[in-house]
Amino acid sequence: MRIEIGHKFYLGFIIVVGALVALNHLIPRLGIPEHLHQVVVTGAALLVGLILGRLFSRGFTANVDILSTCARNISQGDLSRGVEVRRIWFEDETADLARSLEDVVQNLRELVGHIAGASSQVNESSRNLSSSCQEMSSATNEVAGSIEQIRLGADTQAEIVEKAGRTIKEMAMSTHLVAGSSRKVADSAETTALCAQKGGEMAEMALKKMKLVLAEVERGSRQFITFGSHVHQIGKMVDLITGIAERTNLLALNATIEAARAGEAGRGFAVVAEEVSKLADSSAASASEITELVRRIREENLEVQQAMKNGIREIGEGHQAIDTATEAFGRIVETAMATRNKAGSISELSAQQTKGAGEMVALIDRISILAGENASATEEVSSATLEQSASMEEMAAAAKELSLLADRLMEVVRQFRLPRTQERHDDFTL
Amino acid sequence: MTILLFELGRGLYALPLVQLREVTSPGKLFPIPLAPAVFPGAMNLKGHALPVLDLARLLDETQAPARILVLARELADLGLATGATRGFVKDAELPPEICAPTPDRPWRTLLREGSEIRLLDAKTLLLRLERHFPA
Numbered sequence: 001m002r003i004e005i006g007h008k009f010y011l012g013f014i015i016v017v018g019a020l021v022a023l024n025h026l027i028p029r030l031g032i033p034e035h036l037h038q039v040v041v042t043g044a045a046l047l048v049g050l051i052l053g054r055l056f057s058r059g060f061t062a063n064v065d066i067l068s069t070c071a072r073n074i075s076q077g078d079l080s081r082g083v084e085v086r087r088i089w090f091e092d093e094t095a096d097l098a099r100s101l102e103d104v105v106q107n108l109r110e111l112v113g114h115i116a117g118a119s120s121q122v123n124e125s126s127r128n129l130s131s132s133c134q135e136m137s138s139a140t141n142e143v144a145g146s147i148e149q150i151r152l153g154a155d156t157q158a159e160i161v162e163k164a165g166r167t168i169k170e171m172a173m174s175t176h177l178v179a180g181s182s183r184k185v186a187d188s189a190e191t192t193a194l195c196a197q198k199g200g201e202m203a204e205m206a207l208k209k210m211k212l213v214l215a216e217v218e219r220g221s222r223q224f225i226t227f228g229s230h231v232h233q234i235g236k237m238v239d240l241i242t243g244i245a246e247r248t249n250l251l252a253l254n255a256t257i258e259a260a261r262a263g264e265a266g267r268g269f270a271v272v273a274e275e276v277s278k279l280a281d282s283s284a285a286s287a288s289e290i291t292e293l294v295r296r297i298r299e300e301n302l303e304v305q306q307a308m309k310n311g312i313r314e315i316g317e318g319h320q321a322i323d324t325a326t327e328a329f330g331r332i333v334e335t336a337m338a339t340r341n342k343a344g345s346i347s348e349l350s351a352q353q354t355k356g357a358g359e360m361v362a363l364i365d366r367i368s369i370l371a372g373e374n375a376s377a378t379e380e381v382s383s384a385t386l387e388q389s390a391s392m393e394e395m396a397a398a399a400k401e402l403s404l405l406a407d408r409l410m411e412v413v414r415q416f417r418l419p420r421t422q423e424r425h426d427d428f429t430l
Numbered sequence: 431m432t433i434l435l436f437e438l439g440r441g442l443y444a445l446p447l448v449q450l451r452e453v454t455s456p457g458k459l460f461p462i463p464l465a466p467a468v469f470p471g472a473m474n475l476k477g478h479a480l481p482v483l484d485l486a487r488l489l490d491e492t493q494a495p496a497r498i499l500v501l502a503r504e505l506a507d508l509g510l511a512t513g514a515t516r517g518f519v520k521d522a523e524l525p526p527e528i529c530a531p532t533p534d535r536p537w538r539t540l541l542r543e544g545s546e547i548r549l550l551d552a553k554t555l556l557l558r559l560e561r562h563f564p565a
Contacts, residue, residue, distance in 0.1 A: 246455075253434075253453045256518060260432050260447035261502070274518075 003090040005060065012052040019048040059088030067094060070101055077415040079109045112416040119413055123406035126399045133396030140389040147382040154375035161371045165364040172357035179350030186343035193336035200329035207322040214315045221308045228301045235294040238287050245284035252277030433522050433549060436499070437513030439491025442547050443537070444519065445499060445510075449552040452500045453515060456482075466563050473509065475500065482509045488558070489536075505552050522549070533558040 003011065023041040032040055063085040070083045083102040085095055252273045259270030433444040434453070459471030459482060468487050472479045480500065486493035495511035522540060531537050536555050537548040 250453060250455065253515060256432075257434075257447050257450050257452060261451075277517075 001090055002095075003092060005056075005092045008056045008090065008092065012049065012056060015052055016045055016049045020045045056090075059086055059090075060092060060094060062086050063088075063092075063094035063098065067097055067101060070098075070105070074101075074105060074108065078417045079105055079112060080417045080419045108416070109418050112413055112418060116410065116413040116416075119406045119409040123403055123410060126403035126406055130396055130399035130403060133392055133399050137389060137392040137396055140385060140392050144382065144385040144389055147378060147385050151375065151378040151382050154371065154378045158368065158371040158375050161364060161368045165361060165368055168357055168360050168364055172354055172361060175350050175353045175357055179347050179354065182343045182347035182350055186340045186347065189336040189340035189343060193333045193340065196329045196332035196336060200326050200333065203322050203326040203329060207319065207326065210315060210318055210322060214312065214319070217308060217311055217315065221305070221312065224301065224305055224308065228298070228305065231294060231297050231301060235291070235298070238290045238294055242284060242287040242291065245280045245287055248280035249277055249284060252280055431522055431524065432518050432520050433547075434499070434518055435516035435547065436497065437493070437516060438486055438489065439493050439513075441491065442516065442545055443489075443512070444522075444540070444547050444549045445552060446549075447518070449502050449505060450499055451502045454498045454500060454509075456495045456498050456511060468559075468563075470511070473498065475509070480507065480509045482511050483559070485510045485512055485555075488555070501552055506556055508556075519547075524549075533561050 020041060023044045024037075027037050027040050027044075028034075066085050067083070070081070073079075073081060083098045083105060085098040255273030256270055256277065259266030259273055262269065432447045434447055434450065435442060435444045437443075454475065457473040457475075459473055460479075461471045462469055462481060465471075465481075468484050469481055470484050472481045474480075480498075482495075482498060484495075485491075493511075493513045496514045497512050498509040499512055500509045501507075519542065522542075524538065524540075531551045531554040533554060536558050537550045540547040540549050
């Protein structure tokens, strides 16, 4: 049963007054001396008042103490304990206050739990954000490095393209020169073909004359062989003469011996024998000279024959050489004609090549422009990446600051104590 | 005295004409059984066998035979194989008798136009042969 505190005072006052009235009627009937009536009645009324006061104030005081303790706990952040007031016979405003305080504690618990969870999540998220920022920052740095390399590559590419353009222009010039040279080569090849044709005709003429010479030489060779046989016969005859001279000489010698042996009688004979001997000596000397001449003629004949053989062989080789030369001139004519045709083709191809090189130069110029644009775009990307990197660093700093704020919030939230069940329920450690 | 000059080895030798019968070319030689080495053989001289003496070998010279000098019949029936003949020297002056040939040195030395001529003596040669090859 609920009785407000004010009503309890009213009720106590009425009960004390009613007790006074009732005691005033009751005491005279109890045989208590009259002069004691007032004392007893006062005493009894005081007693009733004290008992009622005790009854009413004990629960109130206790509840106020509990509420006071609870309020102090809340003020100290201790939300782990509930607000429980004593059960009294007659509830009053303290019970309402206790329930309200209990609601406050409960709401604070939920609030602190939510704040703690949220700050934890914020902390975790800010840490994740910080690490993500760092990763992104490093990735951005890598991207910046790569972009720088790309920029350098683009610059190099632009230079290379420029060089390629120059080279292709030079190549186009060279091709133009090649075309001119090819035309000259074609003219020269035609001239060569004409010269080779004339050379071939000359070689044929030389061959015919060489054949005539060869025939003459063969005829001379045969005459020489005949001459050699004649010389051989002369040699034989000289040998015969030499033999006769020797025998004559021997005969004269023996005649001289006979004359000497005959003494004075043989003196005239000795003179004849001596003259014969001189004649024989003269014949022998002449025969010897003829023999020497024949020997020389034979040697020279042999040399001449050898020379003629060599000449015939060389003429044969010359014949072959002229054949080869004629054939070579024919080939030269063919080759020169082929060269002329090829040079003409080269000239045409060179003209096409020159045209293609011009187109290539235009393309290279366009590529060069694009390469320049690429280089400038890459520089812009590089600067944007640097800005992004700076932003990432700022974001990382902000995330770190947020994390610090979350930590501080956690510190603040840790000052509150919650029941263990709720701590476990919220997975929140204080 | 007329002498016949002939070559023998490195020297120029001579023989008096009167000691010779004839000069002929060397013919085919037929070996003589059991004859000494200075007799290389016998040749056919007009149908008669003529022993031939290797004069170069006898006088310690070396000479391929070019002529056969046939000695006079009254001296010996012998041919001397020599080198080529070099003509005659008429009225050759003989050295003094003190330079007479001996069997060990069967010649006399003459000087003619700066050349040394060894004038052999057929008789001394035959003596040398008899000394070396007694019968």
